[in-house]
Amino acid sequence: MVVRRLAERIKLFSSPRKEFYLFIKDLVGYYPGKLSFYDNAFTHRSASRTDSQGNVVNNERLEYLGDAILGAVIADFLYNRFPQEDEGFLTKMRSKLVNRSILTNLTYDMGLNVYIDSNATNSVDKSHIYGDTLEALIGAIYLDRGYDVARYFIIKRIIPKYIDLYELEQSDSNFKSKLIEWSQKTKRLVRFETLEEYPNGSKQPKFVSIVIIDNNEAGKGTGSSKKEAQQNAARDSLSKLGIGVE
Missing domain, CATH: 3.30.160.20 (Double Stranded RNA Binding Domain)
Known part of the structure; x- marks a missing residue:
């Protein structure tokens, strides 16, 4: 395990994308393992590339995965955070936390927008780029470090720093x-x-x-x-x- 972690750091510091990987390290709290997961997470479909096996590479599959993980983590978080509230309240709060505008603003607040690779010109594509990237990043974290680390990232590194739960609760x-x-x-x-x-x-x-x-x-x-x-x-x-x- 120690040898593998050391090899990951050597690979990171020798990469021409060192600045990006160090940004990821500061953001998530650990050195990224499989760097390609994070490269792909920030690649919008408008900037798709082809890998050595001829596969089209972008963040759509990671976004699909991250969306599911984010929804599950938020549902669990709210269930435990508000033990006296009913299903209607929990559903409404979950909807507020994962809506597209909230995710877009989180992407800017966290600085993810600086590193997104996109050639999108369509207004619909542009409106989804940022939130999709955050979800894809969560998917990358899950594949690289597992569910518990992805959950920790959402619960400890996003919600306390960037989201005012009281404001959301009173948001009507x-x-x-x-x-x-x-x-x-x-x-x-x-x-x-x-x-x-x-x-x-x-x-x-x-x-x-x-x-x-x-x-x-x-x-x-x-x-x-x-x-x-x-x-x-x-x-x-x-x-x-x-x-x-x-």
Whole structure:
């Protein structure tokens, strides 16, 4: 086992894609074993390549696998996290956690978007690239290290750092969730870009959030926290879209 791990590290550091593999290592918490799993996870079908056996290689099979694992892990997590809630609540929360807009925003928050290999020009393809990549990464982790490591990645490295469960639970009454719900119904791609600024040398940060809908700026908001800025940006977008924000 030790020899195999050492061989994996030597292979990683001698690879021309060392920067990408070190990014994966920092993200998942271990040195990747079979590097091709991770290469494939970040290859959209529009950038498919052919391997030495003549097989077409992209992330679609890994995305299929990761989607199933993500759904199972989230279902188990919610079942144990909310022991007093009924099936309807659990189903609704699971839907919120795995919807396409949430996965897309996670992909940006985690920095995965920087490494995606894609030549997509179709708007439908573009709207699915990011969430599909995250699911494919989960599939790659499962194949490389097994279910327990994939589960740990989701439960310990994604949910606590990037997802506000309380906000999701209360999401029926907040602007960000209303905007995401609208995007699901209309099949539009919505994401948030949030910056931290220190105006005039202030020690207190100000957050500026911009809503991007299908690669176009649709709203802007500021606040003393990232959450407040995103809520205000979502409210601005909803207002411009003519959707009630009472």
